[in-house]
Amino acid sequence: MAMTPDGPDAAKDVVAAGGSDLTTPIIVPNTLWTSDRPGAYLSTSPAFTHLRDLEGSALVNRDTARWGQLEVIPTKADLVVDLIRMNSLWPLLSGLACCAIEMMSAATSKNDMDRWGMFPFRASPRQADVLIVAGTLTTKMAGPLVRLWEQMPEPKWCVAMGDCTCSGGRYKRSYSTIEGIDRVLPVDVYVPGCPPRPEGLIYGMMKLGQLIKERRGHWPEHAIGPNVPEDV
Amino acid sequence: MTAPTGLGHHASQDDPRIMLDGQIGQYEQVPPYPTRTEREAEFYSLRDGEMFLNMGPQHPSTHGVLRVVLKINGENVVDLDPVLGYLHRGVEKLCENSDYHHVISQIDPLEYVSSLFMEWAPVMSFEQLLDVKVPRRAEYIRVLTGELLRIASHVLFQGWMALDLGGLAPILYSFIERDEIVEMLAALTGQRMLFNYFRIGGVNGDLNHEFMSRLGDWMSRALVQHEANIGLLNENEIFVRRMRDIGRLDGETAKRMGVSGPNIRAAGVPFDVRRAHPYSVYPELEFDIPVRGTGPAGGDSLDRYLLRLDEVRESIRIIDQCLHNMPDGPVMARLPRLMRPRPGRAWAAVESPRGLFGTYVISDGTDQPFRMKIHDPSFVHLQLVGMLMKNNLIADTMAVMASLDPVMGGIDK
Numbered sequence: 001m002a003m004t005p006d007g008p009d010a011a012k013d014v015v016a017a018g019g020s021d022l023t024t025p026i027i028v029p030n031t032l033w034t035s036d037r038p039g040a041y042l043s044t045s046p047a048f049t050h051l052r053d054l055e056g057s058a059l060v061n062r063d064t065a066r067w068g069q070l071e072v073i074p075t076k077a078d079l080v081v082d083l084i085r086m087n088s089l090w091p092l093l094s095g096l097a098c099c100a101i102e103m104m105s106a107a108t109s110k111n112d113m114d115r116w117g118m119f120p121f122r123a124s125p126r127q128a129d130v131l132i133v134a135g136t137l138t139t140k141m142a143g144p145l146v147r148l149w150e151q152m153p154e155p156k157w158c159v160a161m162g163d164c165t166c167s168g169g170r171y172k173r174s175y176s177t178i179e180g181i182d183r184v185l186p187v188d189v190y191v192p193g194c195p196p197r198p199e200g201l202i203y204g205m206m207k208l209g210q211l212i213k214e215r216r217g218h219w220p221e222h223a224i225g226p227n228v229p230e231d232v
Numbered sequence: 233m234t235a236p237t238g239l240g241h242h243a244s245q246d247d248p249r250i251m252l253d254g255q256i257g258q259y260e261q262v263p264p265y266p267t268r269t270e271r272e273a274e275f276y277s278l279r280d281g282e283m284f285l286n287m288g289p290q291h292p293s294t295h296g297v298l299r300v301v302l303k304i305n306g307e308n309v310v311d312l313d314p315v316l317g318y319l320h321r322g323v324e325k326l327c328e329n330s331d332y333h334h335v336i337s338q339i340d341p342l343e344y345v346s347s348l349f350m351e352w353a354p355v356m357s358f359e360q361l362l363d364v365k366v367p368r369r370a371e372y373i374r375v376l377t378g379e380l381l382r383i384a385s386h387v388l389f390q391g392w393m394a395l396d397l398g399g400l401a402p403i404l405y406s407f408i409e410r411d412e413i414v415e416m417l418a419a420l421t422g423q424r425m426l427f428n429y430f431r432i433g434g435v436n437g438d439l440n441h442e443f444m445s446r447l448g449d450w451m452s453r454a455l456v457q458h459e460a461n462i463g464l465l466n467e468n469e470i471f472v473r474r475m476r477d478i479g480r481l482d483g484e485t486a487k488r489m490g491v492s493g494p495n496i497r498a499a500g501v502p503f504d505v506r507r508a509h510p511y512s513v514y515p516e517l518e519f520d521i522p523v524r525g526t527g528p529a530g531g532d533s534l535d536r537y538l539l540r541l542d543e544v545r546e547s548i549r550i551i552d553q554c555l556h557n558m559p560d561g562p563v564m565a566r567l568p569r570l571m572r573p574r575p576g577r578a579w580a581a582v583e584s585p586r587g588l589f590g591t592y593v594i595s596d597g598t599d600q601p602f603r604m605k606i607h608d609p610s611f612v613h614l615q616l617v618g619m620l621m622k623n624n625l626i627a628d629t630m631a632v633m634a635s636l637d638p639v640m641g642g643i644d645k
Contacts, residue, residue, distance in 0.1 A: 096296075096297055096318075097296070097319055097341065097641055098425060098426065101345060101388075108404050108406075109405070109407055110408060111411075136319065136321055141319070144289050145290075148290055170341070173326060175322050175325070195425055197424060
């Protein structure tokens with residue numbers, strides 16, 4: 001079986017070599033905040049972390065039999081939907097501290113985020129796609145912030161703006177702050193800086209668009225393709 | 233869910249103050265705890281026709297994360313209860329655990345739209361403790377950059393004021409001016425918002441070419457642009473009618489409540505720290521103190537709004553004089569790296585865009601302050617909210633509160 005170098009066994013060897021500790025992604029479990037859905041943010045043992053791991057898994061191909069030869073069509077439709085999503089990211093109007101001013105600066109005349117479809121800051125979390133956490137998150141504010149996040153409809157993403165939200169920043173030593181919002185929320189993009197320039201925030205949002213296009217961001221269910229219920 | 237071990241642990245994981253999924257929603261019960269004082273018991277008991285309306289902590293209209301529980305009867309606000317502490321970062325304790333140089337970087341995010349003033353007061357009090365003589369050029373640079381930032385803060389106030397009343401256009405114009413000012417300060421200090429520029433005994437770095445050329449550009453059109461921006465709102469009948477005759481504050485009440493800054497000057501009391509307790513080179517400079525609301529009824533929200541616009545003109549005057557009188561010389565005093573002032577106490581106050589900002593420092597002879605009390609004007613002005621918002625319509629509460637111009641970073645420290 002393993003005689004020819006391009007035979008099936010040789011390919012298995014390559015996969016085994018690639019599966020070493022170096023290439024496996026580092027998974028930091030989210031200990032404080034967990035979703036109601038057991039499959040949403042797998043903090044214990046995620047089945048996969050990249051889309052390429054999904055190829056050939058039953059999770060993705062569960063409705064292949066039904067779609068059969070049409071499987072290319074929903075894939076392309078997904079791409080179109082993703083393009084729409086990445087080009088009209090509506091942030092939630094929620095500022096906590098200093099970074100909120102720079103977030104407003106990014107939204108107003110000089111650095112006009114509207115050019116990339118990121119402008120309409122929604123006052124209601126039910127209309128927002130992105131939660132830009134701008135400013136120090138204190139222990140008292142953590143509950144309301146998580147509640148805002150819970151109220152946002154899926155799909156939704158989170159951008160951590162500023163050093164305080166990335167790691168604690170200059171208030172890391174304080175008794176009343178949370179050292180990085182990834183202790184309470186799943187974060188897609190980190191924008192460091194104290195505060196970051198508005199251009200930095202715009203760059204982070206563009207990176208988020210890239211994540212959305214490649215389906216690497218935060219998703220409600222780690223499934224791609226048409227989500228058809230089993231009994232249909 | 234149990235926290236896995238071996239991947240780093242932090243106290244906040246066990247912190248009962250952080251709400252988990254199951255607890256979310258419980259905090260909104262009113263009151264969130266058994267009432268502790270008579271005032272709470274009175275507030276949280278409803279009479280016929282009354283109801284509670286929760287505003288905040290995430291609300292686009294508040295200047296930061298403030299939660300106000302309004303007790304309303306129809307459209308009237310009967311009573312209200314502000315809930316603070318959503319941005320409490322423990323700045324005072326952090327300052328007391330930093331050495332004297334590091335205090336500057338810990339304190340300047342306090343009021344993030346006017347952070348140079350947050351550096352100015354502690355630096356002045358440390359200079360008193362250390363008996364440092366600041367070079368005159370450094371003092372002029374401090375006044376110059378401070379007044380620039382005062383303009384940035386006041387034009388932002390104008391935009392926010394309109395935004396809180398539902399007008400979106402003025403903030404777009406405000407941010408043009410503000411971005412221009414912070415960009416020129418970034419050319420000088422390296423940062424757009426939290427400058428970390430003042431040092432004990434001077435400032436960090438002399439004026440450079442890019443700053444001066446940007447400043448010259450901006451000064452050539454500042455007044456014209458300011459007048460144009462004023463015209464956006466001051467000639468708007470809806471705006472003026474909504475602002476007039478709400479939130480009246482008279483001078484006696486203002487003095488009794490410890491109000492300072494533009495809010496007391498709009499109540500008819502000409503109190504300005506730059507004139508009342510002169511510091512830096514302000515005695516050498518020529519500027520007026522605008523006063524409004526001198527009648528017996530005091531000033532309303534419109535007066536507080538207009539007074540800040542008057543102050544912008546005065547600040548432009550001060551900047552002009554600073555540029556003409558700027559002396560040559562060093563910008564830093566010669567000081568040792570490690571500072572151990574003699575045991576003692578010092579109080580220094582500056583006129584920040586929101587009022588009297590002061591720090592009271594106790595030194596015990598080590599390289600860290602033993603105690604550092606921060607007096608913030610926004611905290612004092614928030615006391616007025618309960619007095620001025622009462623018996624107004626719900627729609628007017630934000631017009632009153634925005635005209636006081638509080639910043640939550642300074643209130644919660």
